[in-house]
Amino acid sequence: MNKMPIYTGKTIAIAKQAAATALGVPTDQLTIKVIQEPRNGFLGIGRRAAKISAEPVVKNKPAAKPTPDQPATTSAPASAHSTTAPRFATSQPTAAPTDVKDGDELDPAVIKAHHAANISKVRNAGDQLVEYLQGIFKDLGVETAPTITQVEAHAITVDVKTPAPGRVIGRHGQRINALEQLSNVFMNYHGAPKTVVMLDTADYRERRRQVLHDLAQRAETEVVASGQAVFLDPMPARERKQLHKELENNAHVKTYSHGREPYRSVVVAPQN
Numbered sequence: 001m002n003k004m005p006i007y008t009g010k011t012i013a014i015a016k017q018a019a020a021t022a023l024g025v026p027t028d029q030l031t032i033k034v035i036q037e038p039r040n041g042f043l044g045i046g047r048r049a050a051k052i053s054a055e056p057v058v059k060n061k062p063a064a065k066p067t068p069d070q071p072a073t074t075s076a077p078a079s080a081h082s083t084t085a086p087r088f089a090t091s092q093p094t095a096a097p098t099d100v101k102d103g104d105e106l107d108p109a110v111i112k113a114h115h116a117a118n119i120s121k122v123r124n125a126g127d128q129l130v131e132y133l134q135g136i137f138k139d140l141g142v143e144t145a146p147t148i149t150q151v152e153a154h155a156i157t158v159d160v161k162t163p164a165p166g167r168v169i170g171r172h173g174q175r176i177n178a179l180e181q182l183s184n185v186f187m188n189y190h191g192a193p194k195t196v197v198m199l200d201t202a203d204y205r206e207r208r209r210q211v212l213h214d215l216a217q218r219a220e221t222e223v224v225a226s227g228q229a230v231f232l233d234p235m236p237a238r239e240r241k242q243l244h245k246e247l248e249n250n251a252h253v254k255t256y257s258h259g260r261e262p263y264r265s266v267v268v269a270p271q272n
Contacts, residue, residue, distance in 0.1 A: 008049045010193075011038055019054035030054045040189070118153040125192035126156045129183055133160065133199075136179065142167045155196045156187070165202035173208065176201065177236050181262075198238075212239055216246035219268040223253050229269035234259065240266050 007022065009015035012034060020027045036051035130146045137144040142164055150157040160168050160176075169176045176199050183197040198205065219230045232243070243266045244255050251271065258267045 006035065006051060006053050008051050010049060012050045012052065015050045015052045016054065019052065023054065023056055025056045029057050031057055115153055119151060122153065122156050122192045122195055123151050125187045125190040126151060128190050129186050130158065132186055133158065133179065133183070144168065154194055157198045157200065160199060160201040162201060165204065168201045169204055176204065208239070209242065212242050213246060216243050220247060220250060220253050223268050223270055227270055229267050231258065232266045232268070234263045234265045240264065
């Protein structure tokens, strides 16, 4: 007996869909065997994918060969078979599997349902994150009221309302940035993987964007004047991305990142 092919995915459902796509049949026409259950692990450690074996369901077909004890009636069954066979053959290309598979992948209703499910996961994990952050700030002696202000399929924004925003932000934004990284891990561990969290307070992120814009202009001026590269202070990935974007079309300078997290920084260097 041939072994059934093995398919993997983050969940059993995803692995099953991968099998259906590879075999060209709907998921409800598969025979599967679960080889390995998925596991999230702790903070990403020990995570493993779902693993299944699968093959299409085999339907019983009527015997096509005439029975040995009916030689005299061979011509009649053959004629009947030749009449019915074309009807069976012509119905195969329009069978449901291919159409259903394409419909499952492209149906806007299915896509909308998946999007709504992702939003729900992010919202549920976000509600837990709000309580988690409030507990942290309480331990730090800072009065806060974290509030979710925006939810997307893989992103969430939390505004930390407080009478003491400076204590939430920390020196050069170190505290809020550190808590933001911790929040990303929290969301991943609580059912909303690959969710980007943005923590804000007192419009700090908008003010920071303007500071980075001015920093990019000053760095460009210094590099052009001195002919030497300028190494900026370490900053989060989102802020590095903004600096790269600010100077990506500049004819005089180029940018690249240097170092390892959490000390990775942007370097502004002469174009040539």
